[in-house]
Amino acid sequence: MAKVIMTADDSASVRQMVTFTLKQNGYDVVEAVDGRDALNKLNAQKVDMLLTDLNMPNMDGIGLIKGVRAGALNKFIPIVMLTTESQDSRKTEGKAAGATGWIVKPFKPEQLIAVIKKVLR
Amino acid sequence: MVHNRTSTAKVPLKTAIAHGQDVRLSSDHLSRSNTIAKQADIFNTWQPRFSSVLTTLQQLAGATEHDFLKIGSQMQGIYQHSTLLSETARQLVEAASGERIRTLMDRLRQILQEMETYLEKAHKQNLNSCSALEKVGTLLIQVAEPLAGFKKMSKQLYILEVSVKIESTYLGDMGSEFLNLAQDIKKLSHQIKEKANTVHDHRLLLSSVITQSIADIHAAQTYQDTRIKAVINDTRASLSKLEVVNEGFSTLGVAISAVSEENSNNISEIVQSMQFHDIYRQQLEHIIEALEGLMPAFSGMRDKNSLQEDIGQEKLISNIGDVCELQEAQLQFASSELYTAVASIVTNLRNIGTKQKQLGQDLYQKTGGIDKTSNTSFIDDVIQHMSSITNLLTSCASTNKELAGITRKVTAAVDEITGFVADIEDIGHEITQIALNSRIKAACTGTHGASLSALSEEVGQLSNDAVQSADSIIASLTEIQSATGKLSIETDSNEKFLDVAMSGMMVELSEILLILKNVGAELISLLPQLQHKVNSLTAEIEKITSGINVHERAKAMADGVLGNLQQIFRQARELYPAGSAFKEDLRRMAERYTMESERRIHESIAKKHGMELSINQRPKEPNTNSSDSEFGDNVDLF
Numbered sequence: 001m002a003k004v005i006m007t008a009d010d011s012a013s014v015r016q017m018v019t020f021t022l023k024q025n026g027y028d029v030v031e032a033v034d035g036r037d038a039l040n041k042l043n044a045q046k047v048d049m050l051l052t053d054l055n056m057p058n059m060d061g062i063g064l065i066k067g068v069r070a071g072a073l074n075k076f077i078p079i080v081m082l083t084t085e086s087q088d089s090r091k092t093e094g095k096a097a098g099a100t101g102w103i104v105k106p107f108k109p110e111q112l113i114a115v116i117k118k119v120l121r
Numbered sequence: 122m123v124h125n126r127t128s129t130a131k132v133p134l135k136t137a138i139a140h141g142q143d144v145r146l147s148s149d150h151l152s153r154s155n156t157i158a159k160q161a162d163i164f165n166t167w168q169p170r171f172s173s174v175l176t177t178l179q180q181l182a183g184a185t186e187h188d189f190l191k192i193g194s195q196m197q198g199i200y201q202h203s204t205l206l207s208e209t210a211r212q213l214v215e216a217a218s219g220e221r222i223r224t225l226m227d228r229l230r231q232i233l234q235e236m237e238t239y240l241e242k243a244h245k246q247n248l249n250s251c252s253a254l255e256k257v258g259t260l261l262i263q264v265a266e267p268l269a270g271f272k273k274m275s276k277q278l279y280i281l282e283v284s285v286k287i288e289s290t291y292l293g294d295m296g297s298e299f300l301n302l303a304q305d306i307k308k309l310s311h312q313i314k315e316k317a318n319t320v321h322d323h324r325l326l327l328s329s330v331i332t333q334s335i336a337d338i339h340a341a342q343t344y345q346d347t348r349i350k351a352v353i354n355d356t357r358a359s360l361s362k363l364e365v366v367n368e369g370f371s372t373l374g375v376a377i378s379a380v381s382e383e384n385s386n387n388i389s390e391i392v393q394s395m396q397f398h399d400i401y402r403q404q405l406e407h408i409i410e411a412l413e414g415l416m417p418a419f420s421g422m423r424d425k426n427s428l429q430e431d432i433g434q435e436k437l438i439s440n441i442g443d444v445c446e447l448q449e450a451q452l453q454f455a456s457s458e459l460y461t462a463v464a465s466i467v468t469n470l471r472n473i474g475t476k477q478k479q480l481g482q483d484l485y486q487k488t489g490g491i492d493k494t495s496n497t498s499f500i501d502d503v504i505q506h507m508s509s510i511t512n513l514l515t516s517c518a519s520t521n522k523e524l525a526g527i528t529r530k531v532t533a534a535v536d537e538i539t540g541f542v543a544d545i546e547d548i549g550h551e552i553t554q555i556a557l558n559s560r561i562k563a564a565c566t567g568t569h570g571a572s573l574s575a576l577s578e579e580v581g582q583l584s585n586d587a588v589q590s591a592d593s594i595i596a597s598l599t600e601i602q603s604a605t606g607k608l609s610i611e612t613d614s615n616e617k618f619l620d621v622a623m624s625g626m627m628v629e630l631s632e633i634l635l636i637l638k639n640v641g642a643e644l645i646s647l648l649p650q651l652q653h654k655v656n657s658l659t660a661e662i663e664k665i666t667s668g669i670n671v672h673e674r675a676k677a678m679a680d681g682v683l684g685n686l687q688q689i690f691r692q693a694r695e696l697y698p699a700g701s702a703f704k705e706d707l708r709r710m711a712e713r714y715t716m717e718s719e720r721r722i723h724e725s726i727a728k729k730h731g732m733e734l735s736i737n738q739r740p741k742e743p744n745t746n747s748s749d750s751e752f753g754d755n756v757d758l759f
Contacts, residue, residue: 011399013189017392020197055403055715084400085715086755095759104717104755106396109389111753118758 003120004046006030008038008064009053009082014105018051018082021109027116035059039067042074049120050074051112054083054090062097069098078119082107160434163692167441170685175412177682178452181675182405185459188671189398192466195665196395200388202658203473206651207381210480213647214377216640218370225633226363229503232630233356236510239622240349243517246615247342250524251335253608257531258331260601261324264538267590268324271317271545274587278310278552281580285559288572295566299573302559306580309548309555313587316548320541320594327534334527341520349513356506363503369487376483380476387469394469397462400716401675404455407713408448415444435697442693443706449686450722456679458718463672474662481655484648500641504634511627518623525612532605539598542591549587556581699730707732 005027007018012033019029030047032038036058042050050068054061065079078100083090086104094102100119103112216222285303289296418437556577563574707727714720727733752758 009399011186011402013186013193013395013398016190016193017395020193021392084403086717087715090715091757099759101756101758103757105400106393107755108753109392111756114752115756115758118752 002028003048004028005049006047007051008032010056035064050079065097214374275314282306316541352509359502390469394462394465401459439697442690445686445690460672467666474659478659528609546591549584552584
């Protein structure tokens, strides 16, 4: 059965490319337009992994991670940030909130897939 | 501020003028007054420019998403089509060059070899048969002489019979037995004559059949030899050509894999480039945020026309210059990155089209053996030649069967002749017996029977000759029987062997040719389809890429903004060159940056103004997870 990965990003074009990349590699994808949308969906549906942007309206990536880790259904899933931010302070903040990894855009599709395969192993 | 003529206190110029006071202006004062007026004029031009800049930037931030989503969707379509194309091409190549075809071609070569062997064997057998038949013909000729002797013998017996009759009449009653004897001799000599004639006729017929058969076999053999050599050479040539095409397809198989890999790389580049839309949007947001921070400054500047506040004015103008210079650099960079990213998308899409087009051309070139007008393929040549060989083999088999039939006929004819000759021999024995009896009888009649005795002796001699001639003929016929018997065994054995070998070969050949025919038909059907799809895809890509102009539009809008920003900050720098406050401004503005590229631009502007400014970054913690480097510098796994 295919693994289910959620992608949360307020940019429709980023979601489009992430979804295309994941589906080409055999993953099922759930999209969310911001942190709030993502958290609502994650509280209702089990997924295998979360890819999230950092800067989003309604709820940012850090808030989303904290919400997921506080929840029940997807508490322990790997969460990787997909963001333009590269500051170490932000990475530390993400890690403290419960992120599993950090990818700075622009990423290559093969990088994303390699990271997913590693964290899902 | 001015001095009141009547006092040394300084009062604001406006206040002095309002009170109608007499004021005294120094030259320095006049100069500064002119500068402030000039600044006010310049400033009045900035506000509309600034509003235009902000409006345009806000439009830009939201203007490109639709285009990028469209490009993304089109890219996915192209990717699917090219993947399907590559898969179809791979199937086609596999059909034409896969392990199965190679095995069939090897087997065809073997069958060709077996056919050659069969034909050589059949040829040799035919030659042997012809030699044997020629020998039989020679032996039959040998039989002619003793056969002719029988006829002569028959005549002599007739004369003797008449003589016996005459002499027996002289004996009166005693001669009556001799008359019977003469009758018997007559009867038997007739029989010899008839049998001899029959044998003679059979012999002639047999000789004729043998002569004709030898001629026919030689003619068939000559024709077959010439044709077979030509057809086998042609077939070998066709097979070699097929092998070359097969090899070409194998090479093409490698090329298809390479094209698939390149397509994947192109798509990977496109996916990476597509993300620059989001990066661009965020860069614009940061620029807008920084420029919006100047709006209060513009409000403040409206009131700053008084000399008392010229220091504040200087500060504001410097600040405006600092911000505009920085944001101009950031926008320049962001605009350039977006343009490059979209240009890269176009290039990569076109690369996919070019590669697929090249693949289609290579496929067509490799299948040069396909005649598009007549819908035949190089495989049809092989099939035709193999069919010709099959026909020749069938012809050989017929010749061989014919030969076996002739051999059987000859054997039967010889047996028949042998029978007749044996009869003649028996008759000869009978005449010998009669002659002996008549001699005895002649001796009993005394001297009157002397002539009859002599005649009897003569008859006896002739009958002995007949027996000997018959023996001679039988000996020849026995030799012929031996030869024909041997030939018959050989031709029968060969016929059976060749029948079995041929039928097995033909069945297998039919199966192989059918498979090849189907492959040929598949190629003829698939190739034009593939070519059509390639043409469609390349046309589609060309249409899509020629319609992508988001980067041109964005650049045009950004160039307008850049022009305004450049004018503003240059004018600001002319009024007040970058001062010590710039460093403070730089530090303050650095806080809003989230991207490494923004920080690099910021540092380069600082350096341009002779300032070393390292944007505050905590030293990177040593990466304890050594495997992260395998994913790239932009990846951290915690």
